Amino acid sequence: MDIEGAGWAVLTQLLQRGMVRSRADFYRLTVEDLESLDRFARRSAENLHAAIQRSRTRPLARVLNALGIPQVGETTAIDLARWIARQVPPGEGWLGRVGESMRTIAREEPDRFAEVEGVGPTVSQALAGWFADEATSHVLDELAEVGVEPEPPMIPAPGTGGDGSDGGPLSGKTVVVTGTLDGFSREEAEEAIRAAGGKPAGSVSRKTDYLVAGPGAGSKLAKATELGIPVLDEDGFRRLLAGESSADEATGA
Amino acid sequence: VNDAEAQLAARLATDLERVLGAGIVVQDLEIEGEGPVTIRVACLVDGTTREIEVHGEAALDAIRDVVRLAAEVRLAAAFWQMVGPV
Numbered sequence: 606m607d608i609e610g611a612g613w614a615v616l617t618q619l620l621q622r623g624m625v626r627s628r629a630d631f632y633r634l635t636v637e638d639l640e641s642l643d644r645f646a647r648r649s650a651e652n653l654h655a656a657i658q659r660s661r662t663r664p665l666a667r668v669l670n671a672l673g674i675p676q677v678g679e680t681t682a683i684d685l686a687r688w689i690a691r692q693v694p695p696g697e698g699w700l701g702r703v704g705e706s707m708r709t710i711a712r713e714e715p716d717r718f719a720e721v722e723g724v725g726p727t728v729s730q731a732l733a734g735w736f737a738d739e740a741t742s743h744v745l746d747e748l749a750e751v752g753v754e755p756e757p758p759m760i761p762a763p764g765t766g767g768d769g770s771d772g773g774p775l776s777g778k779t780v781v782v783t784g785t786l787d788g789f790s791r792e793e794a795e796e797a798i799r800a801a802g803g804k805p806a807g808s809v810s811r812k813t814d815y816l817v818a819g820p821g822a823g824s825k826l827a828k829a830t831e832l833g834i835p836v837l838d839e840d841g842f843r844r845l846l847a848g849e850s851s852a853d854e855a856t857g858a
Numbered sequence: 859v860n861d862a863e864a865q866l867a868a869r870l871a872t873d874l875e876r877v878l879g880a881g882i883v884v885q886d887l888e889i890e891g892e893g894p895v896t897i898r899v900a901c902l903v904d905g906t907t908r909e910i911e912v913h914g915e916a917a918l919d920a921i922r923d924v925v926r927l928a929a930e931v932r933l934a935a936a937f938w939q940m941v942g943p944v
Contacts, residue, residue, distance in 0.1 A: 613908075616934040628936050660941040671939035673879025673932050 615653070618642045628671065629747040631657055664792065665690070665703070665755040672744060676731040683799070684722040685732070686758045695757035704745030711736035759800040773802020774848035781806050783826060784819030786839050794842070801846050809834065817842045863889055870921055874899065877928045882935055895920045899928070903935050 619625040624638055634657065639650035670682035677685065693699065693706045710717050715733030718724060724732070736742050780803050782794045789797065794817065795805035809816060809828045816829035816836045829836055837845060867889050874884050878901060885907060886900040897920045899910040910927045914920030 613906075613934065616937055620930045620933065625933065625937075628933065628940065631937055631941065657941050663940065667939060670881075671936040673881065673936060675876060675879050677880050 615639075615642060615645065627747060628744060629751045629753075632661065632748075632751040632753060661753045662756055664758060664796070665700075666758060667792070668700075668745070668748065668753065668755050672735070672741075674731060674735045676728045677735075681721070681723060681728060683758070683796070684724065688721040690757050698749065699757065700753055700755055701746055701749035704743070704749065707732075707736040707745070708742050711742070759796055773800075774845060775801040775803025778803045778814040779806050779812055780804070780815045780817060781809050781813050781825060781829070782817045782819075784822035786817070786819040786842070788839060788843075797846055801848075815845070866917060866921075870897070870924065873921075873925055874901075874928050877925055878932050881939075882931065889917070889920075897921065897924050899924060901928075901931060903931060904938060 616625075619634070619642070624634065625631060634654065636647070636650045636654045639645060639653050640647055642650075664686065666679070666683040666686040669677070669685055670679050689703050689706065692710075693702050711733045715737070716729065718729040718732040719726065721729075721732075775798055780798045782789075782791060782798075782805065786794060798805045803814075806813060809825045809832065811832060813829065813832070813834050816825060816834050817839070818826045818829075818836050819839060826836065867887055870889070871884055871887055874887070878884070881903075883902040884899060885902050886898070888896075888898045890896045890898075893915070895914050895917045897910075897912045897914075900907050901910070902908075908931055910924055910931070912920045912923040912927065914923060
């Protein structure tokens with residue numbers, strides 16, 4: 606994996622030089638700090654610094670996923686972000702308030718984590734343990750202090766399907782996204798599918814209801830075509846999300 | 859591997875699981891030696907195997923260093939997850 610000029614070797618240097626000791630330290634790095642790394646030119650340092658700055662406003666689920674809470678993977682992080690966004694209204698100082706709320710719940714009502722969709726006793730216990738532990742529970746506050754302001758999740762209105770009830774335009778449908786979309790990152794497309802009541806998936810199978818294909822689509826497009834799965838371009842995808850057309854009408858690729 | 863080594867490996871695996879957290883899998887863990895000790899850990903991070911190798915005069919020294927390095931692996935993985943491309 607390569608992030609705009611950075612690699613594992615860069616991280617190793619940052620760690621070995623003691624320039625990064627916590628997640629919050631990522632956001633304290635300056636262009637000059639990065640430029641001081643071996644084989645790192647000014648341009649690469651500027652690119653990596655810019656990528657770090659952009660990440661300040663990534664979705665909350667991504668921040669929660671990066672905490673590495675045992676038992677909490679990407680899907681649980683998304684569900685946890687939605688749940689906490691209902692408890693703690695987004696706005697100024699949101700991440701700090703989210704951290705404070707998580708700690709309070711962990712301390713006073715740990716069983717409430719089981720209210721998160723898909724979370725059972727084991728994961729609930731892991732969440733409560735993590736947010737009650739002095740060694741880990743303040744990470745969100747530290748990130749808030751260095752200016753991380755995550756984007757709140759889209760919270761579907763009751764009855765639109767994305768809240769678990771029927772009725773969303775993609776309710777009960779499995780959708781795969783492939784290739785590049787102009788108006789959606791992969792994460793945003795998947796979030797939009799969830800918000801419309803659907804389930805995003807990573808591979809095409811007979812259970813796939815739609816494939817959304819942008820430029821650069823490869824084997825997934827070929828497989829969907831072979832299986833006769835409706836293929837949508839970006840416009841078709843938007844219409845489908847808006848509930849403006851049926852699958853057949855929306856087939857655009 | 860004698861019983862003591864097996865127990866030590868099991869305890870270390872549990873500690874590593876806690877430190878590494880979700881999304882990082884310990885693929886292999888070896889403890890060699892009874893005086894000076896060498897510990898090797900292979901963990902899978904985002905589809906790539908990362909290896910930790912530590913030498914210590916005693917098992918406890920080596921374990922402490924392994925746990926510290928595992929925390930660094932966790933931090934590096936967090937960096938990818940937070941800063942990496944969408």
